[in-house]
Amino acid sequence: MRFHYDTSYLDQTRLLRYPRDKLVYASLLLVLAIVPFILPRYYVGEITYLFIMSIASLGLMVLTGFTGQVSLGHSAFIAIGAYAHTWLMTLGVPFAVSALGACSLAALIGLCIGLPAIRVSGLYLAMVTLAFSIVVEHVLGRWSSVTGGHSGVSVPSPMVFGLNMGGLVPFYFLCLAVLTLTILMLHNLLADRTGRAFIGIRDSEAAAAGLGIWTAGYKVLAFIVSAFVTGLAGVLLAHKLQYLTPEGFGLILSMELVLMVVIGGLGSLRGAIFGAVLIGLLPTAISKLKPILPSAVSGQFGLETFLFGAILALFVLFEPGGINARWMKFKALLQTFPLYRKDTFRRGRSYMRSERYR
Numbered sequence: 001m002r003f004h005y006d007t008s009y010l011d012q013t014r015l016l017r018y019p020r021d022k023l024v025y026a027s028l029l030l031v032l033a034i035v036p037f038i039l040p041r042y043y044v045g046e047i048t049y050l051f052i053m054s055i056a057s058l059g060l061m062v063l064t065g066f067t068g069q070v071s072l073g074h075s076a077f078i079a080i081g082a083y084a085h086t087w088l089m090t091l092g093v094p095f096a097v098s099a100l101g102a103c104s105l106a107a108l109i110g111l112c113i114g115l116p117a118i119r120v121s122g123l124y125l126a127m128v129t130l131a132f133s134i135v136v137e138h139v140l141g142r143w144s145s146v147t148g149g150h151s152g153v154s155v156p157s158p159m160v161f162g163l164n165m166g167g168l169v170p171f172y173f174l175c176l177a178v179l180t181l182t183i184l185m186l187h188n189l190l191a192d193r194t195g196r197a198f199i200g201i202r203d204s205e206a207a208a209a210g211l212g213i214w215t216a217g218y219k220v221l222a223f224i225v226s227a228f229v230t231g232l233a234g235v236l237l238a239h240k241l242q243y244l245t246p247e248g249f250g251l252i253l254s255m256e257l258v259l260m261v262v263i264g265g266l267g268s269l270r271g272a273i274f275g276a277v278l279i280g281l282l283p284t285a286i287s288k289l290k291p292i293l294p295s296a297v298s299g300q301f302g303l304e305t306f307l308f309g310a311i312l313a314l315f316v317l318f319e320p321g322g323i324n325a326r327w328m329k330f331k332a333l334l335q336t337f338p339l340y341r342k343d344t345f346r347r348g349r350s351y352m353r354s355e356r357y358r
Contacts, residue, residue, distance in 0.1 A: 032176060036169045044172055046284060051175035052236045054276040055182050057260040059229030061272040065261050066190060067222040068202030069117075070126045073133030074257050077227045079140060079249035080106045081234025082155075083147050086244060089156045096160070103231040110227025114220040121205075133254055140246040152245040155238045166239065175236055182229060186269060189225065198222060199267070259308055263315050265322030274323040282307065 016022045036044045060074050085102035089095065117128050140147045147153060157166035158174070165174045189195060197218045200208035209215050238244060256279050264275025286304055319326055 073129035081231030106231025114223030265324030271324030
């Protein structure tokens, strides 16, 4: 049994607080470094896709999980990053400059969407972002001189310092490196005053404004950071797909991102990774299970959509905190056994909540 106590105000902001954490994550990185050399090519490609979806999930987590702004159109930022990066590379722009330019464009459009979107919240904000996603999909389909229209456009191979990173294993390590840097960047951002302001706005915008937090500015900043990170996922996804069509960035992708952050656990970077792994692996698991399922079940149209909805409903009903909350409870069980009590994490009843400014 082990109990950890904070001895400094900086303890809560450290990424790896204990030697055990350093050992666990170092072992995880070692395993991920060995994986592409021992697993079949198919599984290496699937893990690479999970890395990319984890980056996209982290981007949406900043907006929805930490700031409380619901977005149903984040696939548009993935599309913007993918198409802008592809267009710049076809013009001969180097990979790093092209990726930075594409992410910056996504962040700029996030600023343009965030400025008017701060006037609404909840369902109305979700409708605004949904409409934005539909508009972007139609623009990509009709702007054929840049995007290739509905016929699609081929993506050039990524060249980093003169090395072709388009191969299966090099691209795997490229995505792993980008994911690691993204986690470090977001952790440093969210562990600082910016992250505390985000959480304050999420929990009670009225209280945050009363404490002197510039709520409008931080909400727009959340849009910018979220769009930048999601655009970065689009850059990598373009090379993963190798051929882009507007249909690949529709409403279904946005719904998957929302499921990732909700099921993984709102307000947790670790939860974004958990949710991306679960939702990313679900289509593959379904395809593996279909041959052994009864034909009356496997032949049903929309089986994946039904399972997505069922999983979301189960988590909302029985574990609103998501996979990350369940993981924290399991860790507490191991650390406090045999003193762990079932009602340790019981949620208190909320009697009244007011978000009025007057």
